[in-house]
Amino acid sequence: MKFIWANTLMSCVILSFFDEIRSDCGRRVYSLIHIYDRRMDGYASENTTTSVKGCAEMCASFANCNSFGYNVNENICYIYVELVKSGYNYVEDEGMVYYWVLEESCPPNYYYDNPNNLCVKVVNDKPLMFQDAETECETDNGHLLVADTPEKRSFLHQHYGITISELGVGAIQANGMEEWTWLNGANITNWSPYQPDDSGNEDCLQILFTINDTDIYFNDIPCEAFQMKFICEIPVQRQ
Numbered sequence: 161m162k163f164i165w166a167n168t169l170m171s172c173v174i175l176s177f178f179d180e181i182r183s184d185c186g187r188r189v190y191s192l193i194h195i196y197d198r199r200m201d202g203y204a205s206e207n208t209t210t211s212v213k214g215c216a217e218m219c220a221s222f223a224n225c226n227s228f229g230y231n232v233n234e235n236i237c238y239i240y241v242e243l244v245k246s247g248y249n250y251v252e253d254e255g256m257v258y259y260w261v262l263e264e265s266c267p268p269n270y271y272y273d274n275p276n277n278l279c280v281k282v283v284n285d286k287p288l289m290f291q292d293a294e295t296e297c298e299t300d301n302g303h304l305l306v307a308d309t310p311e312k313r314s315f316l317h318q319h320y321g322i323t324i325s326e327l328g329v330g331a332i333q334a335n336g337m338e339e340w341t342w343l344n345g346a347n348i349t350n351w352s353p354y355q356p357d358d359s360g361n362e363d364c365l366q367i368l369f370t371i372n373d374t375d376i377y378f379n380d381i382p383c384e385a386f387q388m389k390f391i392c393e394i395p396v397q398r399q
């Protein structure tokens with residue numbers, strides 16, 4: 161799954177900073193790739209424009225654009241769905257420069273969560289117990305999703321509130337402690353009614369979605385009693 165945010169970006173001003181081009185919306189960043197004078201095969205679109213910034217705007221308005229190449233001699237913009245890297249099939253084409261979209265730089269199985277600037281992976285076909293789920297996320301150099309902000313709760317409800325009824329996330333109640341915290345130490349809010357009830361030594365956290373509400377709520381569950389669907393989060397990979 162990829163999010164299409166091109167439409168909202170059409171009103172953004174594209175700015176240039178040394179090797180990077182970014183929009184004034186602050187999130188869409190293109191980084192210069194040091195491949196020159198070669199035109200890579202497999203572009204999705206070819207258009208005429210008068211500047212590399214114009215080419216960046218074309219990339220922003222093209223769904224799933226992950227790289228673009230601009231020929232500064234011929235004023236031609238090439239749009240790529242894939243991240244252009246050296247080693248592609250190419251033809252010599254003097255004047256070519258390439259940029260790629262940093263925010264889309266998430267590993268396979270992860271996709272970019274634009275509002276929170278994270279790479280996110282949803283695992284709903286292989287339920288695991290809390291510690292096994294956290295270990296899987298740590299294997300990817302991440303951790304279970306910490307839903308500690310309204311933006312993240314909104315993101316979760318918007319994208320999973322209807323299709324996934326319950327989901328494990330990254331919070332824990334240490335043995336013998338009364339205070340709940342997210343894995344990053346933030347406080348937990350938005351408890352579901354009558355929760356946490358610690359009904360049978362419940363020290364891990366589960367999301368409860370309600371379809372008719374725009375927020376999400378939390379319930380404490382036993383850490384080792386049953387397996388759960390879960391979400392991993394990792395930082396965006398700058399390549």
Ligand SMILES: [Ca+2]
Nearest residue numbers: 358361362363
């Ligand atoms: Ca407890």
Ligand SMILES: [Ca+2]
Nearest residue numbers: 357358379380
């Ligand atoms: Ca409970």
